[in-house]
Amino acid sequence: MKLQQLRYVAAAAHHDLNLTAVANQLFISQSGISRQIRELEAELGIDIFVRRGRRLVGLTEAGAQATEVIAAILREADNLKRLSSQFFATDRGYLTIAATHNQASYVLPSVLLRFAREFPHVAVELRQGTPRQVADMLLKREADFGLATEAVSDTTGLLAVPCFDWHHVAIVPEAHALTRLASPSLADIADFPIVTYNSDFSGGRAVAQTFTDRGFDFDLRLTAMDAEFIKTYVRLGMGVGIVAEMAMINGDQTGLVTLPGSHRLFPRMRSKVALLKGSLLHNYAYDLIAMLAPRVPRAVLTATRSFRQLEDPSSFSERTDLHIGGPDFTIAASRHDVP
Known part of the structure; x- marks a missing residue:
């Protein structure tokens, strides 16, 4: 049994049994990976993978348990390498x-x-x-x-x-109407189109849910992954931006104003x-x-x-x-x- 054989099995499981992806990642031929996996199965006396022709289509019951053990072995092998490095050249x-x-x-x-x-x-x-x-x-x-x-x-x-x-904060251009309010409410913000993160990034789902939970039929005009993109479109007047507070504290604030108290409108x-x-x-x-x-x-x-x-x-x-x-x-x- 070789450690590299275990790595091939783990990689196959991580890549949804796509040996082409495994081969590309590990810079080895697909046939070489298949051969090494079969040799490991022969040594263990079990089939780890269910096959259809040359394709891997699933894990056997024994294979599902074996991949958990293999993951633990590989983790400990990596730990062993790191343990040695903690005693030598630690910086x-x-x-x-x-x-x-x-x-x-x-x-x-x-x-x-x-x-x-x-x-x-x-x-x-x-x-x-x-x-x-x-x-x-x-x-x-x-x-x-x-x-x-x-x-x-x-x-x-x-x-x-x-x-x-x-928290999220609401941002607007410097001359925006909301800057004339001492502490704009969520209702005030909902009167304008919203520019914020898409649902998979930086709490974008939580932002949308905040408006929905309060019963506001808001206009979600634009979503993006990047706070700097959001700021660009806010500067152009597309709507009120809602971004993570660190994007304003540590990001470009040129031409923008953070609405006072807006961090309290959104969940932590x-x-x-x-x-x-x-x-x-x-x-x-x-x-x-x-x-x-x-x-x-x-x-x-x-x-x-x-x-x-x-x-x-x-x-x-x-x-x-x-x-x-x-x-x-x-x-x-x-x-x-x-x-």
């Missing part, structure tokens, strides 16, 4: 982070700047995706940890811990750091997570301590360490700097 390596657009654009910049000064010999790869894609990247071991609001808490196999709370959202349950990360990865989620004990992340209820996180508006240009943005010389 060198590679780190992959999966994040949604809002997190990558408006949350991670200040954190990654601090991290780069503390760990100048750690290369970071940032992979963006939808919340569902972030969860999938973690399950497929394509990222060390992820940062998102939706999906990660509800995904089996992932550990998600609170990072910070945030919570961004979370997520990682594969049972995985062991490099020490520097835990240091980076601590920058994002300072109230989460490391023992929770390493599964050496169980938890039922963690302390509620601070709000993004309170987390000045996450604000670009905020009082905590100027970073002191790191321990790596030499006079």
Whole structure:
């Protein structure tokens, strides 16, 4: 039995039994993958996959159980590699982070700047995706940890811990009629077309549900994945924009006004750091997570301590360490700097 054979089986399961996709990802011929899987099945004495001709069409009952064991073996193999690295060259390596657009654009910049000064010999790869894609990247071991609001808490196999709370805010051009109101209500905002996130991104579904629950027949004029796109169309007068507050705190505010008190009109959202349950990360990865989620004990992340209820996180508006240009943005010389 070879570890690589186990990786082929796990990859086939992750890619919905599409061996062409597996071959493209692993840079090996499809026939080579099929041969290795058959050799493993012969050694184990079971069929892992149901076949129709040369195609894999499903998992056998034994195969379903085998893939769970294989996933655990591969996870522990990765942990073993990382364990050794924790004793040697602890401040060198590679780190992959999966994040949604809002997190990558408006949350991670200040954190990654601090991290780069503390760990100048750690290369970071940032992979963006939808919340569902972030969860999938973690399950497929394509990222060390992820940062998102939706999906990660509800995904089996992932550990998600609170990072910070945030709200949506309503934004308009500087000369908009709503700027003349001291504290516009949801009814006031609903009188205008709405420009916000689509339902899969940054709480877009929660925004729409807020209007629906209050009985407003609102005009959802445009949806987008990117807050900067939303701002562009708001500047053009297409409607009232509703974006995550960090997109204004850490994003381009040119020509735009955040309506006072608008954050209170929408439900609280919570961004979370997520990682594969049972995985062991490099020490520097835990240091980076601590920058994002300072109230989460490391023992929770390493599964050496169980938890039922963690302390509620601070709000993004309170987390000045996450604000670009905020009082905590100027970073002191790191321990790596030499006079």
